[in-house]
Amino acid sequence: MSGYPQVDALAGQIRSGSVRALARGLSWLEADTPDGDALVEALYPFSGRAHVVGITGAAGAGKSTLVTALTRLFRASGQTVGVLAVDPSSPYSGGAILGDRIRMADVGSDPAVFIRSMATRGALGGLCAVARDAVDVIDAAGKEVVLIETVGVGQDEVEIMRLAHTILVVSVPGLGDDIQAMKAGLIEIADIHVVNKADKDGAHRTVAELQAVLPPTSAYGWTTPVLSVVASTGFGVSDLATQVTAHANHLRATGEWQRRERQIAEFRVVKLAQRLVARRLTQPVHSGGDLANDAFDRVADRRLSPRQCAETLLSYPSHQRDLHVRPRHSQEDLERA
Amino acid sequence: MSGYPQVDALAGQIRSGSVRALARGLSWLEADTPDGDALVEALYPFSGRAHVVGITGAAGAGKSTLVTALTRLFRASGQTVGVLAVDPSSPYSGGAILGDRIRMADVGSDPAVFIRSMATRGALGGLCAVARDAVDVIDAAGKEVVLIETVGVGQDEVEIMRLAHTILVVSVPGLGDDIQAMKAGLIEIADIHVVNKADKDGAHRTVAELQAVLPPTSAYGWTTPVLSVVASTGFGVSDLATQVTAHANHLRATGEWQRRERQIAEFRVVKLAQRLVARRLTQPVHSGGDLANDAFDRVADRRLSPRQCAETLLSYPSHQRDLHVRPRHSQEDLERA
Numbered sequence: 137m138s139g140y141p142q143v144d145a146l147a148g149q150i151r152s153g154s155v156r157a158l159a160r161g162l163s164w165l166e167a168d169t170p171d172g173d174a175l176v177e178a179l180y181p182f183s184g185r186a187h188v189v190g191i192t193g194a195a196g197a198g199k200s201t202l203v204t205a206l207t208r209l210f211r212a213s214g215q216t217v218g219v220l221a222v223d224p225s226s227p228y229s230g231g232a233i234l235g236d237r238i239r240m241a242d243v244g245s246d247p248a249v250f251i252r253s254m255a256t257r258g259a260l261g262g263l264c265a266v267a268r269d270a271v272d273v274i275d276a277a278g279k280e281v282v283l284i285e286t287v288g289v290g291q292d293e294v295e296i297m298r299l300a301h302t303i304l305v306v307s308v309p310g311l312g313d314d315i316q317a318m319k320a321g322l323i324e325i326a327d328i329h330v331v332n333k334a335d336k337d338g339a340h341r342t343v344a345e346l347q348a349v350l351p352p353t354s355a356y357g358w359t360t361p362v363l364s365v366v367a368s369t370g371f372g373v374s375d376l377a378t379q380v381t382a383h384a385n386h387l388r389a390t391g392e393w394q395r396r397e398r399q400i401a402e403f404r405v406v407k408l409a410q411r412l413v414a415r416r417l418t419q420p421v422h423s424g425g426d427l428a429n430d431a432f433d434r435v436a437d438r439r440l441s442p443r444q445c446a447e448t449l450l451s452y453p454s455h456q457r458d459l460h461v462r463p464r465h466s467q468e469d470l471e472r473a
Numbered sequence: 474m475s476g477y478p479q480v481d482a483l484a485g486q487i488r489s490g491s492v493r494a495l496a497r498g499l500s501w502l503e504a505d506t507p508d509g510d511a512l513v514e515a516l517y518p519f520s521g522r523a524h525v526v527g528i529t530g531a532a533g534a535g536k537s538t539l540v541t542a543l544t545r546l547f548r549a550s551g552q553t554v555g556v557l558a559v560d561p562s563s564p565y566s567g568g569a570i571l572g573d574r575i576r577m578a579d580v581g582s583d584p585a586v587f588i589r590s591m592a593t594r595g596a597l598g599g600l601c602a603v604a605r606d607a608v609d610v611i612d613a614a615g616k617e618v619v620l621i622e623t624v625g626v627g628q629d630e631v632e633i634m635r636l637a638h639t640i641l642v643v644s645v646p647g648l649g650d651d652i653q654a655m656k657a658g659l660i661e662i663a664d665i666h667v668v669n670k671a672d673k674d675g676a677h678r679t680v681a682e683l684q685a686v687l688p689p690t691s692a693y694g695w696t697t698p699v700l701s702v703v704a705s706t707g708f709g710v711s712d713l714a715t716q717v718t719a720h721a722n723h724l725r726a727t728g729e730w731q732r733r734e735r736q737i738a739e740f741r742v743v744k745l746a747q748r749l750v751a752r753r754l755t756q757p758v759h760s761g762g763d764l765a766n767d768a769f770d771r772v773a774d775r776r777l778s779p780r781q782c783a784e785t786l787l788s789y790p791s792h793q794r795d796l797h798v799r800p801r802h803s804q805e806d807l808e809r810a
Binding site: 173176177180181182183184268292394397398400401402404405406408409410412413414417418431432433435436437438439441442443444445446447449450 | 510513514517518519520521605629731734735737738739741742743745746747749750751754755768769770772773775778779780781782783784786787
C-alpha cells in the first residue's frame with residue numbers, strides 16, 4: 137500500500153496480470169511523475185523473481201529479430217516474457233511504434249508476452265532510470281523472463297546492461313573491420329556472445345575474432361560461449377535459449393546470482409541518489425531562500441569553484457519534501473505476496 | 474593557491490603559457506587523481522575568458538577537417554586556439570593519436586595552438602567531467618577560443634556540448650535519409666548549422682531539410698544560420714568563422730553570455746555533486762561501519778527499496794574525507810615533469 141488509493145489500485149491490477157494496467161504503469165514511469173515513483177515503491181517488494189536478460193550490439197546486428205526468436209522459444213518452454221526495447225537515440229516511445237516491432241506481431245498477440253519500447257528522455261540519465269524501474273514493474277507483473285534490448289553501443293546502453301543478470305552481446309559479420317563491440321567495452325561484460333547472420337561471408341572470422349579476445353573462465357566458473365545464429369531463420373536460436381537458461385541456473389547454483397543482485401542494487405541506489413541530488417539542487421528550495429541560486433551565480437562569476445559549491449550544497453541539510461513523497465507498504469500487501 | 478606547492482607551481486607554469494605544463498596538467502585530469510582536482514581548483518578563478526565552441530555531428534561528417542580549417546582562420550585573425558577532441562567510443566587518448574589529427578600537422582606545430590584528444594574512461598560520466606575540467610585548464614592557459622569536438626551523437630556528446638557558449642552541429646549529404654542530428658535532439662541545441670561536403674550530391678536537400686526544422690529566432694534575438702562549407706578546400710569556412718565570432722558578440726551584447734555561463738555553472742555543479750555522492754556511497758566508510766553495505770544488501774533482498782535506501786544514505790552526515798582526499802605531490806615528482 138502506498139497510501140495513495142489510485143497507485144495501490146494500479147499496483148494490484150498489475151500484479152494480477154492486467155496488460156492494460158501494466159502499460160499504464162509504464163506510461164506513469166515515462167511521465168516521471170510522483171505517481172510513477174510511488175508505483176515503483178509499491179511494486180518493488182514483489183520484484184526480484186524474473187531472469188533479466190540484456191541484449192546489446194551495434195545497430196543493424198539484428199537484435200530485434202533475435203529478441204523475437206528468443207521470445208518464441210521461451211514461450212514454447214512455458215515461460216512468460218516481457219520485452220523492453222530501449223532506444224536512447226529515438227524520439228519515439230510507446231507500445232509498438234518502432235518499425236522492427238512489426239516483426240513481433242505473432243508473439244505480440246500472445247497475452248503471456250508483454251512488449252514495450254522506450255525512447256529518449258529529456259532528463260539526463262532519465263532513460264536509464266526509467267528502464268530500471270520498468271524492469272521492476274514488469275517483473276512484479278509476473279513475467280518470468282525480461283529481455284532488455286538496447287539500440288547502439290554507447291555508455292547509456294552499457295549502463296542499461298548493468299541491470300541484467302545475463303548479458304548477450306550481438307555481433308554480425310561485415311559491419312566493420314573490427315569487432316564493433318570492442319569499441320564500447322562490451323567484450324568484457326558479455327556472458328554470451330552471439331554472432332548473428334552467421335550464414336553471411338566473414339561469419340567464421342567474426343567468431344574467431346571474438347574467441348581470440350574472450351576473457352578467461354570467470355571466478356564463478358562460467359566460460360563465455362560464442363554462438364552462431366541466424367535469427368531470421370531460427371538457426372542456432374534454440375541452442376542460444378538453452379545457454380541463456382543455463383547461465384541463469386549457473387548463477388543460482390554458484391551464488392553469483394545473489395552477488396549480481398547486490399551489484400545491481402548498489403548501482404541502482406547510487407544512480408538514484410544522484411538523481412535525487414540533482415533534483416534537490418535544481419528545484420526551488422522551499423525554505424532557506426535561494427542558497428543554490430546564489431551559489432551558481434558565484435560559480436559563474438568564478439568567485440566559487442564548482443567543487444566548493446557542490447560540497448557546500450551537499451552538506452546543506454536536505455528537506456524531505458524537496459526530495460520526494462515517501463510511500464508506505466501495508467502488512468496485507470506484503471502478505472499477499 | 475591550492476596550499477600544495479607542487480600544484481601551485483604547475484598552475485603557474487600553465488598560466489604563463491608552458492605547453493608542456495598544460496599537457497601534463499591534462500594528464501593529471503585524465504588520471505582522475507586528487508592532483509587533477511586540486512589543479513582545477515587552483516586554475517578555476519583564472520578561467521572564464523575563452524569563447525568555448527562545441528562542434529558535434531555524426532561520425533564521418535568531417536568534423537576534424539572542419540576544426541582544422543577553423544583553427545587556421547582563428548589564428549589568421551590573431552586569436553590563440555585550444556582544441557579538445559573527445560571520443561567516448563575510442564580507447565585511445567593522448568596528444569595527437571587520433572588519425573584525423575594528422576591533418577592538423579600544420580596548425581599543430583603553431584605554439585599558439587594547443588591540441589589534445591581525450592577518449593573513453595572507465596568511470597560512468599567520467600569523460601564528460603574530465604572534458605569540463607580540461608576546458609577550464611585550457612582557458613586558464615590563455616587560449617582565446619577553445620574548440621571542443623565530439624565524435625558521435627549520443628547523450629554523452631550532448632552533455633559535453635552543454636559546456637559550450639556556441640554549438641555547431643555538422644551534417645553532411647548522403648549519410649542517411651534523415652538528418653542525422655535530428656535523432657539525438659541536436660537540432661534544438663545548434664547555434665549554427667554547418668552542412669559540410671556541400672559539393673556533394675544532395676547538399677541542397679540537406680540544407681533545405683535543416684531550414685525546414687529550424688527553431689524560430691531565439692529569445693535573445695539569434696537566428697540559427699545554415700551554412701554550406703567544404704572543409705577540405707576551405708570553401709565557406711571563412712563565413713563560418715565570421716558567424717562563430719558574431720555569435721559570441723551577440724551573446725555578450727544581449728546578456729545571453731552571462732545567462733549561459735550561469736547555466737553551465739549550474740550544470741557543472743550538479744554533475745559534480747552527483748560524482749561526489751557516488752564516491753561517498755561506494756567508497757569504504759571510515760567511520761560508522763558498513764552502513765551503505767548493509768543497506769545495499771537489504772535492497773538486493775527487497776527488504777528496502779532503492780529510493781528509501783538512497784534517501785537514507787543521502788541524509789547520513791557526510792565526512793569530508795570520504796568525499797575527496799586533498800592531494801600532495803612530492804617535489805621530485807614535479808621536477809620530473
